[in-house]
Amino acid sequence: MKVSMISAIAHGRVIGTGHGGIPWHLxxxxxxxxNYTRGKFLLIGRHTFEEMQGWFSDHYPIILTRQTDYTAELGSVANTMEGAMDxxxxxxxxxxVVCGGAGxxxxxxxxxxxxxxxLIDAGIEGTALFPDYENAAKWETLSDEAFSADKDNNHAMRIVHLRRLHPTALGAKEVLDGETR
Ligand SMILES: NC(=O)c1ccc[n+]([C@@H]2O[C@H](COP(=O)([O-])OP(=O)(O)OC[C@H]3O[C@@H](n4cnc5c(N)ncnc54)[C@H](OP(=O)(O)O)[C@@H]3O)[C@@H](O)[C@H]2O)c1
Structure with missing residues (x-):
């Protein structure tokens, strides 16, 4: 099973103001x-799930929380990354598909x-940040499409699709497990 992450990121890796809502109109x-997420299994942080109520009816959402007694009207609940992937x-x-938020x-x-x-061409004040993916691993670009701002979309943006060039934490663990067996 592939794990992907989808996010919209402004300058400085800002993904949200930190006090709710997405600060752009795109x-x-x-x-x-x-289009990308329809019909798929989504992994959603508990804050984002509560903030985006009503968005996930066309999906199989899994809500990640450390609360062992958390219940959600829609989807499933997991308490660890490994539990969610299993x-x-x-x-x-x-x-x-990991849908955020920052945590x-x-x-x-x-x-x-x-x-x-x-990747949104906008400087936005915010404390919710996407992690420093460029320094965390090496990625190859599968596609990179640019779009200008227009009357409906208030910022220019690029949609980039990247694939990791080295094994993930899980992939590396599977290799290690295989070597020790
Ligand atoms: N631009 C974008 O693409 C985008 C997308 C989504 C969200 N956002 C923004 O992101 C911000 C929200 O981010 P956030 O960090 O506050 O919330 P979040 O990531 O949605 O949720 C954080 C919560 O998820 C749970 N969690 C996270 N990692 C976990 C782990 N390893 N194991 C178990 N549980 C885990 C914890 O829940 P418990 O506290 O219940 O234990 C944690 O408090 C908002 O500003 C939102 O608008 C932006």
Whole structure:
């Protein structure tokens, strides 16, 4: 099963103000997010799940929380990254798409095989940051599309799709386990 992360990132890796909501208006990115994630298993941090109620009816959401008694009306709940990946795999997922927010992206980056990033050409004040993926691993670019701002989308943006060149934390562990068996 592949683990991917999808995110929209402004200058300085800002992904949110830190007090709720997404600080830009980009219907093109919303459409891209919906097209990429539709029908897939999604991993969502507890804060983002509560902030984005109503977004996940076309998906199989797994909510990540350390609260062992957390219940959600929609989807499943996991308490660890490994538990979430096992749950998705056991349900037959070919891909688990990590949808944020900041805390979850940091937890999930070591496991991510691919990144689907909307790089927004905007300087935005915010404390919610995407992790420093460029220095965390080496990535090859599968695609890179540029879009100008227009009457509906208030910033220019690029959608880049990156694939990790080295094994993920999980891949490396599987290699080690194999070597010690
Ligand atoms: N631009 C984008 O693409 C994008 C996408 C999504 C969200 N965002 C932004 O991100 C911000 C929210 O980020 P956030 O960091 O506050 O919240 P978050 O990542 O949505 O949720 C954090 C919570 O997830 C759980 N969690 C995270 N890592 C875990 C782990 N390894 N094991 C178990 N549970 C774990 C914990 O829940 P418990 O506290 O319940 O234990 C933690 O408090 C908002 O500003 C939002 O708008 C931006």
């Amino acid at each position: 219907p093109r990115d919303v459409k891209h997010f919906r 749950l998705a795999k056991a349900s037959g997922a070919g891909e688990l 979850l992206y940091h937890s999930a980056l070591p496991y991510a095989d691919e990144l689907i990033l909307t």
